[in-house]
Amino acid sequence: MKDENLAVLIDADNVPHAHIKEMLDEIAKYGNPTIKRIYADWTQPQSNGWKNVLLENAITPIQQYSYTKGKNSSDSALIIDAMDLLYSNKVSGFCIISSDSDFTRLATRLREASMFVIGIGEKKTPKPFITACDKFIYIEILRKERNDERDPKQDKSKSTKPNTKDVDPKLKKLISESIEEISDESGWAFLGSLGNYILKKSRDFDPRNYGFSKLFPLVKSLNDIEIEERETGEKNIKHIYVRNKVRG
Known part of the structure; x- marks a missing residue:
């Protein structure tokens, strides 16, 4: 799977931006992320955190205005793009980064088309979306790994493995x-x-x-x-x- 081209589609409204590098490093274990897009209403202040990490990680922002209060229009834009990419034959797998169960049907549909689907989200992600993916990875695990690497005071000689x-x-x-x-x-x-x-x-x-x-x-x-x-x-x-x- 490592030589396959992957489309990485990020739901900016439902995942934190702080560990995007760790997420992309994890995705690289499974394939080559040739397409990286992120969906949000970039006119809203809650998207500011993401703006600082887009350029350094070569992620293309997709603007989607929130026409109706309380509705997440970014979900629809992500799903439409995923289906366009599916029929373009440019990729053989997808990574959907979100903690939102609204992408459950999308993951199922992509797998029905023989696409390999990775999900990345927080542990609060509903089970249906997790089950719909071929593999689901928790952001908390990637966060812990990076924190362990950055902690110079950690005693590497002591095993932290559970009994x-x-x-x-x-x-x-x-x-x-x-x-x-x-x-x-x-x-x-x-x-x-x-x-x-x-x-x-x-x-x-x-x-x-x-x-x-x-x-x-x-x-x-x-x-x-x-x-x-x-x-x-x-x-x-x-x-x-x-x-x-x-x-x-």
Whole structure:
């Protein structure tokens, strides 16, 4: 997916501007953001925060006047542009940056057209929009990562990973059941396949939500899961397999 062209469409009314660089850095992991547009009524004072970060991040502002008080006309402009881009064949994926459930149908429609859809928003984002995306990323996680990088007083020698006992029981159940559902006859499941399968069941799944940088250290922290590294025949490359421990 990293070589694919992505359209990044930002709802300025429903996400904070402070961490746009972190958002764009995250998007770059999935593809090349060739189109970056942001929608707002730029005559309104609440849009001022965004104006300062548009040029340095090469984001094109789209003006949409608020003709009716209480109505968000920017939503309509974003949706119309998304559909135009869909039929232009210029991109193969979209990133919708918003915490607004009004984009649920848009995300669903884009995926129906075989588009890869990433959502980025705050944790207050309604579940329907999260579920409608292929993957949903919380801004709070990106914010925390950047704050950790900027904090010179942070003691890197001390692990900040949660204790196994602190891991959400629902997460443990999700991982355990997923392993069982995709494992072979011996109970082993390839870690890469496990991550993809969990994401299909829970669109906002991200090891960073639980204090882990990747899936492997998260799974490794769980006492009820066995881990096996298998040789691939290539130098320094191993495949990681996991399975639920058999209870005696």
